[in-house]
């Protein structure tokens with residue numbers, strides 16, 4: 001349709017006549033759309049990588065902590081006055097049908113000595129099932145076995161960061177001895193790197209010994225029979241919720257918690273963690289979207305302002321067009337198209353800058369930027385709408401001009 | 411169209427402008443018939459209402475009293491939109507100051523009236539070039555108005571007025587901004603259009619231009635003072 005093509009071409013030409021002015025007018029839209037794109041792609045990317053991290057914590061896993069986790073904190077209940085016991089863990093393994101495996105651990109920070117080097121790390125006193133429940137493969141050697149746990153053997157499995165800090169890269173350490181609290185421990189395996197938890201703790205900066213050994217030789221009589229947390233893996237993904245119910249019921253019985261009273265433990269599924277993490281990133285997204293909305297509003301007002309100036313400057317042109325037979329609607333559409341060309345051009349520039357910025361931010365933060373077509377489409381439609389909305393009043397004003405007055409202008 | 415039916419008929423045409431305090435009476439009861447194919451010059455002192463009459467005849471403005479018939483149809487009180495459509499189809503305007511769009515090339519200026527023509531004109535490109543050819547400006551089609559002399563700009567404006575094949579051309583002092591030689595060339599062009607059948611009405615202060623017309627209407631204080639035929 002040549003009419004539309006002509007209208008758009010003339011609109012572009014009108015804007016190109018004042019390049020700097022048009023660009024400045026677009027600035028608000030550029031910033032607004034740019035930040036929307038950054039927000040959405042970084043937000044989605046961050047969320048996706050947090051979800052990945054959470055689900056890499058273990059397969060179909062539940063975590064049971066002492067104390068009640070108050071709203072907001074993923075980790076706040078962790079390590080408060082321990083109420084969970086090894087007996088609790090064993091009871092869950094025995095009595096909950098939806099549960100496949102159970103592990104538990106106490107944690108104590110210690111200096112670890114290897115030859116002349118030493119390194120501070122978290123020492124986990126745990127069960128032989130820990131690596132399986134955490135879905136954590138070994139790089140070399142083996143994890144703790146049942147016999148070693150039963151006999152309280154002096155054996156240790158190293159996290160990859162501990163290996164890195166105490167030994168040469170690639171050095172085969174299985175069979176070597178390290179010392180924890182002066183007791184010698186034979187290294188039986190090294191775990192693969194697992195990375196950080198969503199809360200930023202380096203999971204690889206840890207060593208694992210049998211909980212029996214921990215209790216007798218490291219903890220020195222503290223926390224007899226108590227554990228910091230219990231990990232449970234459900235039989236299947238579908239049974240996670242049921243496993244949670246069973247474990248909660250059992251623990252309430254064992255801890256003699258009256259009906260209606262507050263639990264002294266908390267069971268969390270990974271999905272619950274993921275939801276909580278999702279909520280915090282959602283809040284960020286809403287907040288920053290509000291910022292974007294405000295800059296779009298400011299950008300829109302900028303467009304309205306410049307269009308009003310343009311209508312005044314081009315009053316005579318409007319008069320000429322009317323004399324040649326332009327209807328009110330023709331003039332209206334001409335100015336609306338101009339406003340839309342500004343706002344869509346701003347939207348496109350903003351989208352490109354936003355994508356670039358999102359990629360840079362994601363690179364720096366170490367996660368991916370998820371740039372989806374729908375956010376780009378949304379940005380474009382949104383900027384066109386800003387153009388129509390804020391261009392309407394000036395266009396209406398142009399269309400309502402009296403042809404004679406307009407022709408007399410200047 | 412019956413031969414005796416005038417293209418333009420004013421009966422008791424009045425136009426007043428309400429100003430602060432008093433109203434200015436630009437036209438006070440004009441009766442006039444102009445027939446198809448006529449070449450009419452409207453003359454008279456400054457402020458006598460010539461431009462006002464042209465604007466109303468061209469449906470850029472409306473009467474405050476009396477009646478205006480265009481090609482037998484009463485157009486005194488039609489809508490803005492209908493007036494725009496009639497201007498587009500039936501009337502070609504030529505202005506003293508050319509009134510070309512400065513950002514558009516000659517040919518784009520000529521295309522403008524076709525942009526607003528409904529239904530759309532299919533061969534608009536050829537038509538625009540053809541109109542430019544008829545005023546001898548074909549070779550300047552791509553030039554901007556600022557790259558053209560006054561006479562050339564007025565030729566482009568004439569091509570623009572012609573492109574929708576109007577019945578009526580209204581020219582308000584078309585030679586007013588031109589030197590006398592160029593003015594004469596423009597007048598020759600307009601006269602040749604009239605010879606081809608277009609009704610031509612022009613406002614002029616120039617007695618020589620007035621002499622070329624077949625009929626002279628003299629206005630004074632918004633009324634017809636004289637109406638003489640050659």
Ligand SMILES: Nc1ncnc2c1ncn2[C@@H]1O[C@H](COP(=O)(O)OP(=O)(O)OP(=O)(O)O)[C@@H](O)[C@H]1O
Pocket residue numbers: 427429434435436454455456457458459460461462463
């Ligand atoms: N928009 C307007 N508001 C108020 N008065 C107006 C307006 N337009 C025209 N007039 C008045 O109407 C009268 C006729 O004006 P018009 O422009 O028709 O004169 P003219 O014959 O074309 O004069 P000139 O030869 O100087 O162009 C003048 O007194 C003018 O002041």
Ligand SMILES: [Mg+2]
Pocket residue numbers: 460461462582
């Ligand atoms: Mg005048």
